[in-house]
Amino acid sequence: MSGPPIVPFDWERIWLGDVPPLFLLEIVFRTAVIFLWLLLLLRVTGKRGLAQLSGLELAIVIALGSAAGDPLFYPEVPLLHAMLALALVVGFQRLLSRLVVNSERVETFMQGQPVELVRDGVFNSQALERADLSREDLFERLRAAGVMQLGEVRRAYFEQDGNLTVFSHDKSPPPGLPVVPPWDLEEPARLSPDLPHHGYAACLDCGRVERLNGLPGACACGGHSGWTVAITDPLADPTGGGFAAGEATPG
Template sequence: MSGPPIIPFDWQRIWLGDAPPLFLLEIVFRTAVIFVWLLLLLQLTGKRGLAQLSALELVIVIALGSAAGDPLFYPEVPLLHAMLALALVVGFQRVLAGLVVRSERVETFMEGQPVELVRDGVFSVAALERANLSREDLFEKLRFEGVMQLGEVRRAYFEQDGDLSVFRHDTDPPPGLPVVPPWDLEPPTVLNPDLPQQGFVACLDCGRVQQVSGLLVGCVCGGKAGWTVATADPLATAEAEKDRQAALWSAP
């Protein structure tokens, strides 16, 4: 390795490096120039580029960060070179944004397509895989929408920007698979398949609801997780179960 030996705890090298102290003022100037230039360029990306980021916009952010970082404190990087690179990145973004508006194929390639995750209280495992979501991710997003059980959901779509669009029954939703409380805190009770059951049950693998009177059979989805009680109000059901348990403990 060539060059002078490194002296440990050389405060001049640690704090200032090889540059003279006056270079600190140049860093201030460089940062101000690049900051103002970025503000001007970001006005061209539109407000959507500053909120939810698509794949294209994420690439733009990474490219802008890389192009804007070096000229801030590397004296060998001219400001005009960095400003040209930043302008080209934003220009490419504007061209691609125009193509997305004009071409359905380009829009699908760049931003993907919405994915239907839930239909009439039943969620699709294959759709979750396409959306790169787990069952717990779906349930968490549904809870943010105020959904307590899947029977409330007529349709749920995973949109191109990563949001979940939920269409619910207006009144009196049918019973469904409970998503509250979160299963990590309180997993639903798995019904014993060797005992006869009465009423509505929900598949733990897909949320499909069946009315049974007798022994349980396998779900059409082929899942192995089993069944749990389908309910219209999981919180009320949980409170009723707590009251029942309390009554059993207090009984003589």
């Protein structure tokens, strides 16, 4: 026997358990510590996996689920303790929500800030690191937004809720680094560093487009992956063409 037998409908056990009433104050402390710790962990892990839920909302769901689940199955968990924990979680949520509305610092800490990932067809590698995204993650999200090449993108922001907002050119986008097809299936053909190229080329490290008139050199971003032909429509030509040198001018 692990302990004394459980007496059904023992009201003192159901509501208070075998602990002194002062333990209710400890529950307040425990709930506050765990709830704030959970928020901090969610803030540190980033927003990329939150989808439509903010860190605060996800913490509420987890905390409410845990506090509401235990008293349903464990007779040693008094109902009053669980009810207090649930009320505290909701109270903390209301308090933090009010603080987020009234304080920009609290809002920034709780929800983070939008991050600009792409500007005028050039993506920012440092911004990708801050957003905890890889280049392939960015390209996948751009394809989901209907983008075929980076020249189409005027701005792309990684929002506080983990979604990507894309502002594209309405008509006649300049050529850029292709993101279609996915590079895992077909990586863009690299320009040979030993053969002259005359026309627009896109840096494979940042997407910057430059007009080359000779041997490809180093990009201003400092990358060393090389160059590929800048394209306006990667799907226009099955061979990967779609932009010939001198047909269009970026910008």
